[in-house]
Amino acid sequence: MFAVVLKEDGYSGQATGPRIENAADWLAAAELPMPKAGAGQVVVKLRAASVNPSDLHFIKGEYGQPRVKGAAAGFEGCGDVVEAGAGAEGLAGKRVAFVAAAAGAWAEFVLCEAMNCIPLRADISDDDGAAQIVNPLTAMAMVDIAAQAKAALVISAAASQLGKLMIGLAQDLGLETIALVRRAEAIAPLEALGATTVLDVTSAAFADDFAKASRALKPRIFLDAVADQTSEQVFANMPNGARWVVYGNLGANPPMLTQIGQLIFMGKQIEGFWLTNWMRTTPAKDQMRVVGEVQARFADGRWRTDVAARIGLRDVIGGLAGATQVSDGKVIIEP
Numbered sequence: 435m436f437a438v439v440l441k442e443d444g445y446s447g448q449a450t451g452p453r454i455e456n457a458a459d460w461l462a463a464a465e466l467p468m469p470k471a472g473a474g475q476v477v478v479k480l481r482a483a484s485v486n487p488s489d490l491h492f493i494k495g496e497y498g499q500p501r502v503k504g505a506a507a508g509f510e511g512c513g514d515v516v517e518a519g520a521g522a523e524g525l526a527g528k529r530v531a532f533v534a535a536a537a538g539a540w541a542e543f544v545l546c547e548a549m550n551c552i553p554l555r556a557d558i559s560d561d562d563g564a565a566q567i568v569n570p571l572t573a574m575a576m577v578d579i580a581a582q583a584k585a586a587l588v589i590s591a592a593a594s595q596l597g598k599l600m601i602g603l604a605q606d607l608g609l610e611t612i613a614l615v616r617r618a619e620a621i622a623p624l625e626a627l628g629a630t631t632v633l634d635v636t637s638a639a640f641a642d643d644f645a646k647a648s649r650a651l652k653p654r655i656f657l658d659a660v661a662d663q664t665s666e667q668v669f670a671n672m673p674n675g676a677r678w679v680v681y682g683n684l685g686a687n688p689p690m691l692t693q694i695g696q697l698i699f700m701g702k703q704i705e706g707f708w709l710t711n712w713m714r715t716t717p718a719k720d721q722m723r724v725v726g727e728v729q730a731r732f733a734d735g736r737w738r739t740d741v742a743a744r745i746g747l748r749d750v751i752g753g754l755a756g757a758t759q760v761s762d763g764k765v766i767i768e769p
Contacts, residue, residue, distance in 0.1 A: 437506040437541035438750045439464045446495030451686035452487035457754040460493040461507055469537060469545035471519035476546050478532055480747070482564035483511030483539040484739075485758060485765035487659070487682060496683075498708065506538030508767070512554060512563030513544065522548035529554045531566035540750060542769050555729050561739045562732040565595065565764050568709060570728040570737065573599040575712045576657050576679060577607065583677075585654035586610040588668060591684055592629065593620040595764050599737055600657065601627045606736070610651050612644070614668070620762065635664050645671050660685045666692060674700045681707040739764050 441462050454460065471477045486509065491497040493507050510533055518526040530551040537545040554563045577600050580587040589600050592613035604611045605628030613629040615621060621632040631647045633640055648671050656678045658665050662685030669678045670693040696702045713721065731737040742763030745753040750767060757765045 435466055435468055435542040436748060437464050437466045437538070438462070438508070438747065439466070439504050439506050439538075440493060440501045441503065442495060442501055443503040444495060444500045448494065449496055449683065449686065449688070450494065451496075451684055452490035452758075453686075454490055454494070454755045454758065457493075457751050461751055461754075463748070463751055464504070466506065466541065469543055471517045471522070471545065473520040474522055474548050475519045476515045476522050476525050476530075476548050476551060477517040478511075478513040478530060478544045478546055478551070479516045480511055480513040480539070480542055480544055480769045481529070482513075482560045483508050483747075483767040484565040484568075485754070485767065486510065486568050487684060488568070490758065491683070506534075506541040506544070508539030508541075509533055510564065510566075510568050511539040511544065511767075512560055512566065515551070516543070518548070525551055525553065529563070531563045533567050540747065540767060542747065552725055552729075555733055557733045558729055559732075559739075561741055561764075561766055562737075564766060565739045566728065566732070569596040569599055570731075571712070571724060572596060572681065572707070572709050573603055574724050574728060575709070575716075576600065576681065576707060577603045577609070579677070579679060580604065580609055580655040580657075581607050583654055586612070586630070586651040587655040587657060588612045588614065588653045588672070589629075589657050590614045590665060590668075591659040591682070592624055592632070593617070593762050594659065595740060596659070598624070598627060598740070601629045602736060603731075604628075610653075612647050612651060612653055640664075641667065641671075644668060648672055655679065657681065659683075661689060662687055663689045665689055669693075669702070669704075670696065672702070674702070676700075676702045678702070678704045679707050680704070741766050744768060 515525045532546045533550045610630040613632045624632045659682030666689035740763040742760040743757035
């Protein structure tokens with residue numbers, strides 16, 4: 435089978451962010467043996483794979499998991515189960531969303547753990563199915579942090595696919611949001627989605643505008659995909675008890691803490707979120723409830739996958755860098 439594979443092992447020791455200039459620096463085209471499903475595993479014939487920032491961190495050796503040279507890249511997609519191992523027979527023949535833990539998603543056939551597959555409703559498109567797990571479950575889990583705190587929240591990189599999902603969910607839950615973007619033209623679309631306030635972090639007036647919004651809305655949860663110095667300034671201008679929840683590293687330069695006393699005297703907290711840990715620690719019945727809600731939202735149109743670009747699997751090496759320059763939608767890889 436054809437696959438797009440990793441050229442390097444392990445970690446790079448770098449932190450340059452999820453940007454690539456030339457996919458050939460990190461990836462190669464290859465013909466791999468067809469996978470074989472073992473106990474608790476399935477083989478999925480790919481329909482579509484989505485590209486997340488975590489994929490780009492991973493292929494560059496900047497993610498929290500080591501690369502395996504020669505293994506297929508890609509974490510997430512959807513397709514049809516064509517072989518099921520012992521204990522996974524119930525998935526045979528079904529269209530599923532999957533996270534590829536055993537082998538990468540950027541291949542014609544993908545080996546998956548059955549526990550990492552979600553059968554898809556008939557009214558879920560392949561595009562939505564290919565982006566059904568990483569972003570939606572992250573959105574549900576993180577916005578729930580704000581819901582439990584009964585607090586307004588700040589969302590960085592809000593024009594991203596994940597940011598849009600969080601804005602829509604927060605609006606449905608009656609939570610006020612301060613959405614942060616990097617382009618003025620992204621403001622109106624997010625306001626239309628229901629964001630309470632949308633601010634451009636590149637504006638000369640951003641610091642004053644955020645301080646004003648923070649005083650008015652008193653946000654205590656900061657869901658941050660960027661983790662740069664602007665993020666630190668945002669956190670410093672949030673009220674007592676604020677929580678800075680870092681789930682991404684889009685900024686290439688890590689922040690310096692300028693208000694360390696706030697952690698002591700204002701009860702502020704800095705923490706990380708990784709969906710893999712949430713899936714490991716959340717009871718199965720709660721996960722299934724969240725999965726059902728995610729599919730319902732895509733099926734009835736409350737959520738949708740905005741596709742910025744489509745590239746063929748055999749065109750990934752030449753086309754991935756250009757396709758991922760757009761931040762307002764998802765890149766979909768099709769076989």
